[in-house]
Amino acid sequence: MSTVATDRDVRKITGRIGAEITGVDITGPLDEETVGFLRAALAEHKALVFRGAPLDDEGQERFAAHFGELTTAHPTVRSVEGAPRVLPVDVDGGVANHWHTDVTFVLTPPRATTLASKVVPPHGGETLIANTGAAYRDLPEPLRRLADGLRAVHTNAYDYATPPEQQDDKDAERRAQFESISFETEHPVVRVHPDTGERGLYLGGFVRRFVGLTTTESRDVLRLLQAYVTRPENVVRVAWEPDQVVIFDNRITQHYAPDNFDGLPRRLHRVTVAGDVPVGVDGSTSRALVGDASHYVPQH
Template sequence: MSTLVSAKLSNLVIRPVAGRIGAEVTGLRLSGDLDLPIIDAIRQALYRFKVLFFRDQEHLDESGQEAFGKLFGNLVSHPTIPSLQGTQHVLDVNGAEARASSWHTDVTFVDAYPQISILRALVIPQFGGDTVWANTAAAYQSLTPPLRELADNLWALHSNRSEYAGYRPTGKPEPLKRYYEVFTSTVYETQHPLVRVHPVTGERTLVLGYFVQKILGVSSADSAHLFALFQGHVTRLENTVRWRWSVGDVAMWDNRATQHSAIDDYGDQPRILRRVTVAGDVPISVDGKPSRLHRKFSFPPPEIATAEREATDSLHNR
C-alpha cells in the first residue's frame, strides 16, 4: 500500500450515529477515482452500519455521483421513471412532485432490486424533510424464535401499483397524479420471501415495506395482521436512525438490509435530492428459493382489459 493511500485511510473516520444503524464518515472527498482500499473500507462499513452519511460533498454533480456509484457495481435506472435529462442513471427526487413518506425498500416490486442506493442533497428545507432508516437485519434478530420460524416460511407479493399496495406518496394533487401515472406506467408484481439471506454478510433480513400488496397463502385479514406485526418490528425506534439533511450531504445505504422513509413535514418548501442505485441480486429465501417476477403489464391488467373489450363487443353486437 502506498504512503498516499495509507495517509488517506488514516484520515478516514467512521463514527456511529445510532445504536443499531448508521455511521458518519469524515475525512473523505467522494469521487469516481477512489483507491481500492478506500472503496473496501466504505463497503465494509456499509455492511456493518447499513447506512453511511457523508457531509460537505458539494463538489459532486450528477456525473460525479454516477462515477462514485460505479465503484460499487453496475448502476441501474429506475424501472418506470425516466432518468434525469442528460444522465444515464440519476433519479430526480423532488418533493414538489411526490413524497415517499411511507416506509419502503427501494424498488422491491422487481425481482433483483438494487443492492445499494446513494442519495445526494441539492435543495433542503429550512426545517423538516429529514429521512429515517431502519435496520431490517436487527429487526429479524429482535424476533422471538417462534416468530422467526413463522417469518422464514412466509412470502409476500410486492407491487408498484400503490393504490393496492398501501404505498402512499404524498404531494400536490396534479403533480402527484402525473408522477403516479409514470410510476405505474408498467406494473410489476413480484413474489419475495419475507426473509432473505444477505449474500455478503449471511444475515437474515426482513423484506417488507409498503410495496407489499399482501402476504401470500393467508386471508386478507391475516395478511394485514402479519404485515403490521413484522413491519412494526422493523420500525421500532431502537432499529432506526434519523438524518437531518444539509446541502451537499450524501447518504449511502445497503438496500438489502434497510427500509427508509422521507418525513413529509416541510409544507411547500422545496426539497430536491438525486439518487443513483447499484444493481442488485435476486433474493434467496432461508430454504434456498429465489424471488420471482409474478407478472409485468401495462395498466389496466390483462384480465380487466379483456373484460372491457368483451363488454364493448357485446354492446356493439346488440
C-alpha cells in the first residue's frame, strides 16, 4: 500500500538552493502524486533534506528509484558488501574535500545523488552543495558568452587535494583504485538541463583542461568560472544528523565535503540515479574519449 503524504511542506533553507521536506514519509512506498511533488521540489530547489528518515540500503535504493533507474555504486570504487548499488562514503574512502559533480568523467553522469547518514561525527562533517544554474546567471555577459562556447575534458585522474608526496600508503591505494580504469570525457561547459531547460556551469574538480586552451589557460579559466559556483549565496551547508537523507540534482549542482571533523568516524551511503548525455547550448552533446563505463550505467 502506498504512503500518502499529509501536511507536507517545502521549507527553503537558503534563497537560492536547498529545501527541507516535511510531512512525507520516505521510509515506505510513495504514491505517484507524492513522487511528482518531490520531483518538482527537486527541480526547483536542487537539493532536498529529509530528517527522521531511517533508511537501510534497500530502503535507500527504493527511494532513489522513484527518480529513475539506478547506477551501480561507482565505475571503479568498491560498493558496500552485498549491495552493488551502494557506495560507502567514509574516512576510509578518503575525504572528498574538493568541489565536484559526481562521476562527470563518464559519458552519462548520474542525474541525482542520494546520501543517507550512517555515522555522524559530533562536530563538522557537513556537505556543501552549490547551485550551478545560479552561478551561470551570475556571470557577466562576456563571461557567459565565453562559457557557452567552451568544452571541457573531465577525467578520474584529477588533481587530488593531497599532493602525492604527502600521501600515505592508504591514500596511494585509494588513488590506485579510483584510477584503476582510465576515463576521459568531453562535456559542454554550459549544460542545458533536460527537464527544466535551465543552463548551468558543468565543471568541478574532475576537469583537466578546456578544449583548445593550454594547461595554464585552462587552469585560469577554471578558477575564474568556479569562483561563481562557490559564491556563498549559491551554496547550502547541510549539517548531518542521524537518520537523515539528502538528494541533490547532480546535473545542476556541485558539492564538497570539507575535512573539518578531526578524523572522527563519519559514514554516509550513496545511491545514484542514472543520467543522460549532457547537451550544450548549441545542441552539441558530450563525447567519451577514453574508458568504457557500461558496467556502471544501465544498458538497454
